[in-house]
Amino acid sequence: AVLLVLGIGLFNLGADLAMTPMGTHVGSGLSRQKKLGLLLSVCFVLGMLITIAEPDLQVLATQVSAVMNGTVLIYAVGAGVGAFLLVAILRIVFKKTLGNILMLFYMLLFALALMLVVNGHAPLLPLSFDSGGVTTGPITVPFIMALGVGISSVLGDRRSKENSFGLVALCSVGPILAVLVLAVVASGAWIFLGKSGAENPRVVIEVDGEIFADYDMDEVKGIIPISTENGGENRVWVQEDLVFMDSANCPDQTCVKQGVIKDGTVPIVCLPHKVIVRIEGGASQVDTATQ
DSSP states (O other), X not given: OHHHHHHHHHHHHHHHHHHHHHHHHHHHHHHHTTOHHXXXXXXXXXXXXXXXTXXXXXXXXXXXXXXXXXXXXXXXXXXXXXXXXXXHHHHHHHTOOHHHHHHXXXXXXXXXXXXXXXXXXXXXHHHHHHHGGGGGXXXXXXXXXXXXXXXXXXXXXXXXXXXXXXXXXXXXXXXXXXXXXXXXXXHHHHHHHGGGOOXXXXXXXXXXXXXXXXXXXXXXXXXXXXXXXXXXXXXXXXXXXXXXXXEEOOSSOHHHHTOOBOSSSSOEEETXXXXXXXXXXXXXXXXXXXX
C-alpha cells in the first residue's frame, strides 16, 4: 500500500510537471499564430493522443473487453475528447456562454440515452457514462486546463480560469456521446442489415474465454447449468426466442439482474465467474461495434 501511494504520488507529480507547462506553451504558441485551422487541428490530435495514453481508459477498456472491443472503445473515447476540445476552443475564440453549450449537448446526450433505453439497450449506459470519467485522469486534466489558460491568455479573455474549467466540462461530454453514438450505430446496423440473415439464432456460452456451449435456439429449451473452476454455479434459461440468467452464486448478482436478452446487442456477463452468454445469428447477426 505504501509503494502504491508513493508510485501514484510520483506519477501525478511527473504528469503535473510535464503536462501543465506543455499545455500552456502549446495553447499560447498556437494562439499567437492567428491561424484557427492550425490551432484546431493540433489541439484535436493532441487531445486524442493524450486521451489514448490515459491509464484510466486503458483499465476501462480491459475491464469491458468481454462486452466491447477495447481498441474501438479507446479510439472512440479519444475522438470524443478531441472533438469536444475543438468545441471548447471555439467557445473561447468566439466568447460564447458555457452554460448554453453544456445545456445543448447534455440534452442531446440524454436524448441518445433515452433512445437506447427505449430500444432495450440500457445495459450500455453505464459504460457510456463511465467513459466520461477519462477526462478526470492524471494526464488529461493538467493538459486540458493548461491548454485553456494558454489560449485564453493570448486571446485577451480575462476569464482564463473559467475557460480552462470549461474545457474540462465540455471534454467530459465527448466520450459519453461517442460511446452512445457507437451503441446507436451498432443497433441500427443490426436492425437494417441483419434482416437478410436466414441463419437460425444460436445461444453461445463462454467460460473463461473458451466456448462452453453452442446451441441452436430452436433445438434447446430450459436450463443450461454451468460450473466453473473457481466454484461458480450459473443456470442459463433458454426459452423460445429469449435467454436469461436464472440463477448464479456470484456475490453481485449483476448477471441475474440484467434480465432477458432477445438478440446479440448486449450479452449477459458474469464477471466473477468469467461467464458470457450471447445470442448469435438470426435477425441480429451484424455487430459493428461490440464483437
